[in-house]
Amino acid sequence: xxxxxxxxxxxxxxxxxxxxxIFFFGLGVAAFFSLLIAVLVIALAVRYRRRRPDQIGExxxxxxxxxxxxxxxxxxxxLVMFGWGARVYFQATRPPANAVEYxxxxxxxxxxxxxxxxxxxxxxxxxxxxxxxxVKLTSEDVIHDFFVPAFRVKYDVIPGRYTxxxxxxxxxxxxxxxxxxxxxxEHSRMVGSIVVMDPKxxxxxxxxxxxxxxxxxxxxxxxSSLACSTCHRTDSTVRAPLLVGLYGSQVQxxxxxxxxxxxxxxxxxxLNPQAKVVNGFQPIMPSYKGQxxxxxxxQLINYIKSLAxxxxxxxxxxxxxxxx
Amino acid sequence: xSSEAAVAEAPHNTHRVHYLNxxxxxxxxxxxxxxxxxxxxxxxxxxxxxxxxxxxxxxIRLELATPAGDxxxxxxxxxxxxxxxxxxxxxxxxxxxxxxxxNFLIPLMIGAKDLAFPKLNLAxxxxxxxxGAITLYALLHGGVDTGWTFYAPYSTSFSNTWVVVTGVGIFxxxxxxxxxxxxxIVTIHRMRAPGMTWFxxxxxxxxxxxxxxxxxxGTPVVAIxxxxxxxxxxxxxxIFDPAYGGDPVLFQHLFWFYSHPAVxxxxxxxxxxxxxxxAAFARKRVxxxxxxxxxxxxxxxxxxxxxxxxxxxxxxxxxxxxxxxILTMLVAVPSAIKVFNWTATLYxxxxxxxxxxxxxxxFIGLFTIGGLTGVMLGTLGIDLHVTDTYFVVAHFxxxxxxxxxxGYLGGLxxxxxxxxxxxxxVFWSKLAAxxxxxxxxxxxxxxxxLGYLGMPRRYHAYPPEFQVLNVMSSAGATVLAVGYxxxxxxxxxxxxxGKPAGENPWGAVGLEWETSSPPPPENFEVxxxxxxxxxxxxxxxxxxPKQEAKLG
Numbered sequence: 001x002x003x004x005x006x007x008x009x010x011x012x013x014x015x016x017x018x019x020x021x022i023f024f025f026g027l028g029v030a031a032f033f034s035l036l037i038a039v040l041v042i043a044l045a046v047r048y049r050r051r052r053p054d055q056i057g058e059x060x061x062x063x064x065x066x067x068x069x070x071x072x073x074x075x076x077x078x079l080v081m082f083g084w085g086a087r088v089y090f091q092a093t094r095p096p097a098n099a100v101e102y103x104x105x106x107x108x109x110x111x112x113x114x115x116x117x118x119x120x121x122x123x124x125x126x127x128x129x130x131x132x133x134x135v136k137l138t139s140e141d142v143i144h145d146f147f148v149p150a151f152r153v154k155y156d157v158i159p160g161r162y163t164x165x166x167x168x169x170x171x172x173x174x175x176x177x178x179x180x181x182x183x184x185x186e187h188s189r190m191v192g193s194i195v196v197m198d199p200k201x202x203x204x205x206x207x208x209x210x211x212x213x214x215x216x217x218x219x220x221x222x223x224s225s226l227a228c229s230t231c232h233r234t235d236s237t238v239r240a241p242l243l244v245g246l247y248g249s250q251v252q253x254x255x256x257x258x259x260x261x262x263x264x265x266x267x268x269x270x271l272n273p274q275a276k277v278v279n280g281f282q283p284i285m286p287s288y289k290g291q292x293x294x295x296x297x298x299q300l301i302n303y304i305k306s307l308a309x310x311x312x313x314x315x316x317x318x319x320x321x322x323x324x
Numbered sequence: 325x326s327s328e329a330a331v332a333e334a335p336h337n338t339h340r341v342h343y344l345n346x347x348x349x350x351x352x353x354x355x356x357x358x359x360x361x362x363x364x365x366x367x368x369x370x371x372x373x374x375x376x377x378x379x380x381x382x383x384i385r386l387e388l389a390t391p392a393g394d395x396x397x398x399x400x401x402x403x404x405x406x407x408x409x410x411x412x413x414x415x416x417x418x419x420x421x422x423x424x425x426x427n428f429l430i431p432l433m434i435g436a437k438d439l440a441f442p443k444l445n446l447a448x449x450x451x452x453x454x455x456g457a458i459t460l461y462a463l464l465h466g467g468v469d470t471g472w473t474f475y476a477p478y479s480t481s482f483s484n485t486w487v488v489v490t491g492v493g494i495f496x497x498x499x500x501x502x503x504x505x506x507x508x509i510v511t512i513h514r515m516r517a518p519g520m521t522w523f524x525x526x527x528x529x530x531x532x533x534x535x536x537x538x539x540x541x542g543t544p545v546v547a548i549x550x551x552x553x554x555x556x557x558x559x560x561x562x563i564f565d566p567a568y569g570g571d572p573v574l575f576q577h578l579f580w581f582y583s584h585p586a587v588x589x590x591x592x593x594x595x596x597x598x599x600x601x602x603a604a605f606a607r608k609r610v611x612x613x614x615x616x617x618x619x620x621x622x623x624x625x626x627x628x629x630x631x632x633x634x635x636x637x638x639x640x641x642x643x644x645x646x647x648x649x650i651l652t653m654l655v656a657v658p659s660a661i662k663v664f665n666w667t668a669t670l671y672x673x674x675x676x677x678x679x680x681x682x683x684x685x686x687f688i689g690l691f692t693i694g695g696l697t698g699v700m701l702g703t704l705g706i707d708l709h710v711t712d713t714y715f716v717v718a719h720f721x722x723x724x725x726x727x728x729x730x731g732y733l734g735g736l737x738x739x740x741x742x743x744x745x746x747x748x749x750v751f752w753s754k755l756a757a758x759x760x761x762x763x764x765x766x767x768x769x770x771x772x773x774l775g776y777l778g779m780p781r782r783y784h785a786y787p788p789e790f791q792v793l794n795v796m797s798s799a800g801a802t803v804l805a806v807g808y809x810x811x812x813x814x815x816x817x818x819x820x821x822g823k824p825a826g827e828n829p830w831g832a833v834g835l836e837w838e839t840s841s842p843p844p845p846e847n848f849e850v851x852x853x854x855x856x857x858x859x860x861x862x863x864x865x866x867x868x869p870k871q872e873a874k875l876g
Contacts, residue, residue: 004789009777022705023776030696037667037692041685044670045677048606054831056861057608057673067615070664071657078653081703086646088705093642108482142478143572145637145712149778152709156638158573159477160566163639176787180712180780182471184478185398188783272569 012171012196013151015092020152022084029077092153095166099134102127103215105294106137106144106157109186111177112295118212123192125177127169128202134166136263140294145181148194156181162263169196219303222296226288240285241278247308252279266301342745342842357442358845363428364743365449370416370424371812373456376463377411378808380404385767385801388794393785401784402469403485409472414494415456417728418586421593422539423452423504425735426532428743430508432836432843433526435517435852440510441503448503455497462486462493471782473583476564476575480556488557491550498543501589505539508532517835519854526834526858527603527616531596534620538585538592538627546582549575573639580631588627590724592620594687594731595662601684601734602666604832606673609859612665619658626655636707645704652702659695663688678830679753683734686761690726694719697772715775721768733760733811740815741825745842748818752810760807766800833859838866 011017048057102125103114113125113135127133137146137157144157151167179190197205213221223229231240241251247266250258254277259265268275270292273285292300343360346352353361383404387395396404427445431438439445462468468490470479479487512533516525553575555561562568564575603610610616632640632648640648666688675681697719700706710716737757741747770793779790786794828837839848848868856865 005792006777006789007773019705019709022703023700023709026700026703026706030693030700033696034689034693037663038689040667041670041688044667044673045675045681045685048670048673048675050607050674050676055607055674057606057675059609059861060611060668060672062612062614066668067612067661067665071661074660075653075657078656078699079650081699082650082653085703085705085707086649089636089645089708090642092705092708142482143475143638147712147778147780149709154637154708154711158639160572161639176778178778178780182402182475182478182782184482185402185469187402188393188398188780188785191787 010150010171010173010175012169012173012175013148013153014168014170015088016150016152016170018088018091022081022088025084026081029081033074093155095134095164096132099132099166102133102135103295103298104135104137104146104157105140105298106146106179106183106190107140108142108184109179109190111146111179111190111192114215114295114298115206116214117206118214118218119206120212123177124195125192126195126197126202126205128199129169129172129196131199132166132168134164136298137163137165138294138298142183143181144179144183144190147178147180148175149178150175151194154180162267169194172196172198215299215302216306217303218296219299219301219306222292222300223303226292228300231285239281241281243304244307247305249308251276253277254279254281254283263301266304267297270297270300340840341844342840343845344745344842346845355446357438357446359427359431359439359442359445360743360843360847362445362449363424363426366419366423366427366452369449369453369456370419373411373415376460377408377416378805380408380411382801382805384408385798387784388786389798391786391788391791391794398784399469402471402782403467405782406468406471407463410459410468410490410494412724413472413586413590414497415452415459417590417724418501419452419504420590420728420732421597421735422508422532422535422589423448423500425597425732425739426508426528426535426593427504429739429836430511430529430532431515432742432839432847433529433834434512434515434520435835435848435854436511436515437846437848437851439507440515441507444503445507448500448507451503452497452500455493455495455500457493458496459490459493462489465489473579474550474553474575475579476553476556476570476572477567480553481565481567488554491554495547495550498547501539502543505536505543508536509540512536517852517854520835521854523614523617524854524856524858525617526596527599527610527613527620528593528596530617531592531599531620534624535589535592537621538589538624542582542585542589542628545578546586549578549582552578573635576635576638577632580634581628584631584634585624585627587720587723588623590728591691591731592623594728594735595620595691597731597735597738598666598684598687599662600834601680601738602669603859604738604830604834605678605681605684606669606675607831607861608669608673609857609861610665611668611671612661613858615661616665619661622658623655626651626658630655630702633702633707634711636704637711649702649704653699656695656699656702659691663692663695679748679750679757680734680738680830682754682757682761683730683737686757687727687730687734690722690730690761690764694722694726697722709778710775712781713775714771714779714781717781718768718771718775721771725768726764730760733757736811736815738830739836740818741829742836742841742843744819744822745825746818746822747825747829748811748814748822752814756807756810756814758807759803759810763800763803763805763807767797767804768800770794770796770800833861833865835866838868 105112111123113121139157139159146157146165147154153165153167155163155165175194177192177194232243246261249261251261252258271289274283277283343358468485468487470483552563556563560568562570564570564572599610630652633652636645774793825841827840850868852866852868855867856863
């Protein structure tokens with residue numbers, strides 16, 4: 001029990017020292033004021049202890065200046081904590097543009113991950129050291145939470161939508177991955193590990209998995225096996241909108257509004273096609289709810305993404321019927 | 325009763341009629357409309373629910389003494405922490421101070437004969453018990469495993485436990501809370517004695533006024549949320565579960581819209597108690613009376629605007645997170661004002677270290693730690709690492725146990741001689757206060773460390789490197805339990821063997837100390853007129869016009 005008794009977690013990501021810095025500032029503030037109050041309370045209670053049974057205290061006149069001082073000083077400190085904390089939060093929740101995208105799916109009670117190369121893992125995620133990595137997350141059932149204490153990284157994994165965490169590991173090693181949102185009977189067994197490897201070792205490790213298909217390639221296979229291609233053709237937009245160049249563009253809907261074709265939009269259009277019908281098309285697409293898993297939806301999204309502008313950028317391609 | 329006889333006799337004559345001996349028998353209690361008796365009925369019910377919640381806590385700490393989940397099954401563990409939370413939050417902490425001490429004291433403190441609606445007051449106790457009984461029924465039939473937060477879609481579509489029944493229990497209990505709040509507000513507005521202006525009211529009454537506003541405005545929201553949860557669970561109406569077209573984050577917004585203000589329902593009345601205790605045991609007016617009074621209202625209002633700080637990493641936009649973070653910072657200011665003013669009250673006071681004062685000073689220390697760690701949690705950059713870990717568990721226990729229960733126990737020790745007419749043993753009560761303070765810190769301080777290390781809450785089993793701190797916490801819980809059990813014994817003992825307390829054993833100023841102990845059924849033999857300020861030590865603040873002899 002005593003052999004391994006840490007008091008402070010590993011610092012293994014670029015964001016960890018930033019979180020620790022604001023934490024220590026907050027801790028300093030908390031410790032200072034707690035001690036100040038404790039010392040004052042004890043000192044005053046001793047100094048002004050009752051000496052005669054009938055002794056009464058001396059009333060002090062109200063002192064507005066003092067009240068303002070002890071309201072404004074804490075307020076200023078609080079505003080510093082707010083601003084500093086907000087800065088760290090923005091850095092921690094907004095992935096850099098060059099982050100490589102991985103996929104993670106939470107389900108009762110396991111984690112499934114897929115690498116950009118297509119390699120899949122369960123309850124383990126191997127990542128290269130020093131590269132910004134973004135994990136796109138969703139859940140197949142209840143809310144889970146992706147938490148790596150050594151990285152100071154945490155975000156809820158929510159059914160029905162995508163959330164993202166990102167990190168850049170700074171230390172080779174194996175770190176806890178916890179589910180940090182209560183998710184049922186085996187919540188405390190929904191733990192895994194993040195294995196940070198030297199980039200060369202990581203490349204080698206990837207090849208050990210054999211020839212796994214990249215998510216977009218699996219998505220293309222699904223696209224034909226689910227017969228999506230019967231309507232979503234590249235040579236005709238009679239029955240369904242063209243998907244080439246769709247991802248990342250603004251789509252004009254039948255009700256006159258526009259929506260950005262992002263992951264959540266594509267996902268919704270697969271599961272609930274009637275929710276947002278593209279302008280100029282009939283609501284004839286059947287729902288694929290129950291026929292595709294979250295993993296397959298991610299693969300389909302990847303395939304559709306790969307059909308976007310060949311440059312790979314997010315240059316919006318005009319959708320059919322888009323007004324100038 | 326015969327008031328002439330009572331007046332003619334000496335104050336401690338055994339034949340004096342008071343609310344406890346005015347009539348006897350089970351019926352006289354179960355059908356009572358006397359706010360003092362109803363306060364005691366509430367205390368009995370709540371002690372029972374607290375004991376159940378406490379047993380759950382003991383089992384949780386026992387399980388966590390070892391890293392492996394070896395004492396109970398995971399399913400059982402999940403039911404234990406869920407029922408611990410539900411019992412403690414809805415059936416102990418929310419009603420704790422208001423329904424017992426508030427009920428007993430508000431009419432006494434403002435010079436009224438009773439609350440405005442005595443029958444509603446009794447009805448609220450019955451409603452409270454019916455809600456409690458339904459929740460207990462669910463517990464005995466296998467319990468519920470969603471956590472007291474009932475997050476969807478786990479609660480609406482996945483849990484195979486008694487979610488709806490428990491929800492019904494909480495729904496019903498909510499009405500007890502609404503009725504109590506309504507009763508207090510009307511009483512405080514309409515039934516103050518002549519001369520008892522708003523700014524002569526004790527701060528205890530101010531804090532209960534603020535609490536009552538939250539009770540009547542917030543409780544309906546949680547009631548509606550529970551109805552929606554039941555609707556989705558029973559009829560698959562798509563509100564929260566994305567499988568039916570709902571939004572799980574919406575549940576969290578609705579739940580915390582009540583449940584965050586509910587934290588202030590718990591803590592504000594205890595803050596009121598502490599104001600009374602500090603004034604009484606420093607024998608002077610609370611420093612910055614007006615600031616302390618208005619800080620209660622500020623907390624009540626701002627408390628409604630910070631709910632999403634529970635959801636910074638739950639899928640709210642970064643801009644929403646910014647707004648809720650800064651509002652959370654603002655709510656810390658009125659709390660700081662209170663703490664500084666209490667501390668300043670000690671300056672040039674006549675401070676006595678009686679048992680209630682020990683609790684009050686303990687409250688100030690523990691609440692300060694609880695509040696400041698709350699500020700840390702409100703800081704976005706810190707929250708994203710520690711939310712949903714033991715850091716949060718430690719923080720809210722510092723506020724709810726270190727704050728609310730310290731205040732409740734302090735108040736109980738302070739007004740016990742008024743309630744029962746008898747004193748409790750000084751040595752044992754001081755010992756218990758010390759044990760509670762030490763046990764509490766030993767239990768919950770290690771959890772701050774565990775949280776920063778990354779131990780998630782609601783874990784039945786955990787990695788071995790967290791064991792040392794968990795063992796410390798479990799050991800502390802044992803000490804804390806002793807501290808809670810001791811008062812049960814000496815309070816029970818004092819009811820029969822304690823020495824008679826007299827009207828005002830502490831030499832405190834306040835209308836409740838102007839009447840006899842225990843008070844007569846109508847509270848005052850002669851209705852008082854207020855001629856001075858609150859906590860006016862050394863001056864005569866009250867007069868009893870038709871019976872001048874009473875004061876001599």
